[in-house]
Amino acid sequence: MQVLSTPLRLAILSALALSGCATGPERLRPGELPAPVAAVHARSGVPLDALAVMAYPLNQPSGGLRLNADRPMQGASTMKLLTAAAALDRLGPNSRGRTELLVDGDPTAAPLLPAPDGHLRTPLYLKGGADADLDWSALWLMLRELRERQGISALDGGVVVDRTMFRPARPELGAPDFDEQPEFPYNVIPDALNLNGSLLSFDLQSDAQQVQVRPFPLFGGLEVDTQQLQLADGACKDWDDRWQIPQFQPLPALPTAAVPFPAQVPTHAGPVNGDTPPASARLTLRGTFPRDCQVRQSLNVLDRQWTTAQAVRQLWTSLGGSLSGEVREGQAPAQARVLVRHQDRPLAELLRPVLKASDNATTRLIFQRLGAAAALPGEDTLPAAQRAVKEWLMTQGVDPGDVVLENGAGLSRVERISPAKMAAMLASVHRGRHGPELMATLPVAGADGTLSRRFKGTPAEGRARMKTGTLRDVVALAGYVPDASGQLWVVVAVINDERAAAARPTLDALVSWVAAQ
Template structure:
């Protein structure tokens, strides 16, 4: 096992000021030094050549390159609002450690804690189970007389293709029709929330969807608005199919500049007295707008999965003797098992979570960790927090300042220091699940949330990093493979009202590390 990095604060506490300064200089923590003055003729003014870092007091003080500190100044972000930690993998001391032990809001880089914990505690091959039961076995005519029960255990990616597999398995038992209601068993999670709390009040935004034991298709309707090839009309398609959803498309195709397409392509969602739900589009839509996609998280979890199941059952040729009602409950003892479906393996799920920063999938995993490791009751935030902190402690990664709220980083409360995140990343890389975790990270200039960053820079394709962005927060954490053949762990956090304008500082840091730190 490689030696753990030395905390800069420990150096300062354990050494006298003079010796501590010398030690920090030796560890490369105080920045580059000025080059010696060259001798010149007395008749000419003396010239002292210095590196850019030494010429920049902030760079000299932090050990950061001048390109980073200059970018922070340009964004009006004080150094006190930022933290950085850069260390070569396996090295005993960091190359840069600035404000590294301060607890910071990490935004979506907190997903690294959740996904590493999930991979180690559950295993990359772990699969979520979704089951379908009935009050009784299908009769000779294939009719199920009684209710059917859909029980979920928090599958983050129960999408239409997966629901179709569950339905087809049930149909293979001989079931052709249901004469009863659909009962949803969501008891695996302690609390069910339909966007009752959001970080910004945007209740219909897909990133704000709350977790549920029966999450279906991310509880998000995706409308695709496209002018047809003939130039005569506007087509509107929606996924997933919900049995109770009807699209009322009254859009008129016109010529002219696109303008504010969203104002005309944002549907009104209205429940009807007959139980149906109408998504109405009205107004003019310019052909110049081309195709656009609108995502809305507007229905409850119960209505969403009820509509999804009924639509897939009917698409598979199944019937309902009467319109099925919707109930909540639990599977009764002695119920007949119609189908059992295992979702995609965790090793694939973490790719979606980290590559695309999917919040609700991360929250589903976070709750699942607690429920599966501590089976004393249903999943809860408190249980998952205890399980993950105990797991960290067993690995020597005690983090007293770690604050977990939902494990996704979509939080104003979550906190971790750059130093602790770097320790976690080193431990992850050396673990049995290191390759899986690293494969899940966005690649700079190639894919995921980094696909459009530094695409023409030499560092493109050589950095594997999780990004994070909230109002007042910009974050970056992961690995950079440098030109010198060394791999570095890089963590950078900015918590400041001007954080949104400080991307240049993080870009400069990635390029500096890639070029090889001295």
């Protein structure tokens, strides 16, 4: 994120003051930038052809500014606006993901009465329903409710983990890496269970001689090997510069089922209840780590089924329960009875932190929820989501012909939409029934989210609400900007160029110009 320097901010404000309000949008010729914006852009060294803009008052769509507006552009995280708006309309602002504990049986029958001895002799099904809030404590509370309210103390039939809401059930397996850091949170490809967002927290601490690694929570059965993690001189803030992707290896001698999982890392689990569990997997850390450095980082480095099995076993036994048999992947029967259910926040509430913080993984989870709701028999979830969003665009009067979708989060080199179509979508949504909900999700200039440090001291501060987009070779802004009279504009501006970051002040100057009209 780039913050406008004080000299640049003053230059923009000075140019705006000198230009006054006489240069309104009606005086701009097609393809012309306002003088103060053109002056800022000229200093970036980025060709004007790399910039595409659509900006106009909502009540005057024929006015405003248009520059390369019909060119499909890589929009980075501004593509999240499509997923959010489509989900609000197609799923509903009160829709919620859920996680369930079920048993085989008639769902319309009376509540389950367990055997007098508390043993459940058929499998317990842990079914994922794209629950964005299923963290460790939520799973523990579900198991506690099973233990105390249902009176079950022994899971003799084992546990079956059902991720089949999405097709394929494990979408991360075999998927190509987006970049060289697939283990970091922004790169997580969610499945329908989404247990703790597929992340585990790691504390890495070094002195002059050694590195200590401790995960949290300390799930049993994992051995951490740090022999290939070498100490080196360097700044602690750059700790991951020469960090290499850890390697996760299930140990075949033990019964825990595991799937080979490149680019995933296990956790070192220390003693639990005074006992050291036998290792069922090994995590090998590689590369270098700075001396005298302390880092806490969430990582996507464990095989998900291995982690789920470890978590279920340890949390259940900590509640005084027993678990016989394996924790395996499978599918709950169509006739299954829900014993315990957990739900995430309503979609309208969930989208607020998701878009303000530009959460890739949760956006992808919501995109997959769209696909699951729209999928035809036998259709994979991702193409169903892509089709559902394009069909929704047509209902908004936007031709999706040249719109390219991949994962719905903008973490993609292929996703494309033109500024004109993005602006038309935003204008249509604002006029529709869910305009207020979408507006509430957007970062506020100079106040919160990914815009908390931008637009300070400019006319847009505290007023513009816009989604940011940043990738290598891409910077973008899309959203709503009130002008000086309070009239609301829709503004979409994108730069695609290898030097795009240098031209970010152009976008800030454009938004400031609109706010000063």
